[in-house]
Amino acid sequence: MTEPRVSVEFQQRELFPELPDEKTMTAWVAAAAERDVEITIRFVDEAEGFDLNSRYRHKDYATNVLTFDYEHEPVVRADLAICVPVLVRQAREQGKTFLAHLCHLIVHGTLHAHGYDHVTQEQADVMEPLEIRILQKIGFEDPYQDRGEQPEDSQRRPLP
Template sequence: MARTPLPDLQLSLQFADATHRALLPRHKVARWIRAGLELPAAITVRIVGEDEGRTLNREYRHKDYATNVLTFDYVQEPEIEADLVLCAPVVEREAREQEIDLVAHYAHLLVHGTLHAQGYDHEVDDEAACMEARETEVLAGLGFPDPYA
């Protein structure tokens, strides 16, 4: 049976906080994002520290704390254009507190952000289950456990 080719991805990977650089090689980040894509995309992934994460969350979401992932989606068709900003200290803290593998957590958040960039929204009750099911499906295909189990 022929596999459907994954959408094209132009990826820029930036490390303002290089703490987890070795855990996030470009080929893995690209694989995780492409698995969640439904259209070709140009995505920048920026790994940041607590200060930058907090500043961005405060300025764009009016919430004065650093969050795990922020998605800035600019265009959804015919090609997705987005920035995904992940806060390394928050991602690490969550993985430790939830007793989950740090790499699996990064993969989940990158898929999560990629889905947001395509219009998925978990803030709306009837869409949350759809988004979570899609995340679980994509992560299973990548060999990661269900993040919601």
Template sequence: MSRPDLSLSLQFADARHRAELPRHKVQRWIRAALELPGEIAVRIVDAEEGRQLNREFRGKDYATNVLTFDYSHEPVVGADLVICAEVVEREAREMGLDLVAHYAHMLVHGTLHAQGYDHEDDDEAECMEARETEIMLALGFADPYQAR
């Protein structure tokens, strides 16, 4: 099955995991979750920038694992995904997850948000988690919700 086209900008404000996130892998993980062509920027940030953005745009005063700024859903998915390296690293360590697998999950999760998926109520969460699991298994990773 062919995957949608993707224009990807990959930025490292926090370069601690640059080696674990080569462009071709990031592109593969995002494309696996895309249902339409996409123009997506991924920015890996430190906790200070992650906290500032989460506070400014969501009113929550802490750094979170992934923030999705979605601008368009069709005909082209346009979004910025901001991933906090420190939070992803801490979560992977605390949950006993492989760091690369957790990054892949956060990119899939953010890409689904960029297309309108959400997890605000139980039905939405069930649908989104099922889609994430399907994508992660297809990419050769474990079910991210069974590992917890």
């Protein structure tokens, strides 16, 4: 079996100097890829995160990650919006490193792009162990070990 082809475009990365290099983040997407993937990851501030979450989920707060999945097969096509200020705050509150939490959100969003979900307990029982295995393979701890806040995301509509 050949490795999936992974194409990642990063948007607004230059606004957040604390982000790791693109090669590292692309490797995180690749670790979660089950088939060919074309993903755009847009890093947003709190205002844009609020706008996206309000517009597409009708929630009046900025969330950590939003997943906009367009196609699951034969190629996974999706956009992820990661709100860096929320990520920073949550990492601090949960006693996690910035990199560990960022990796978790990228893996989490990539799995959603593949069609995984965690709305029901049955779905979570499939998605979360997979997430944990991927993160541990990369070198990060189980993000759910303290059962803190989980990533929030949306798969409702594509970005405009």
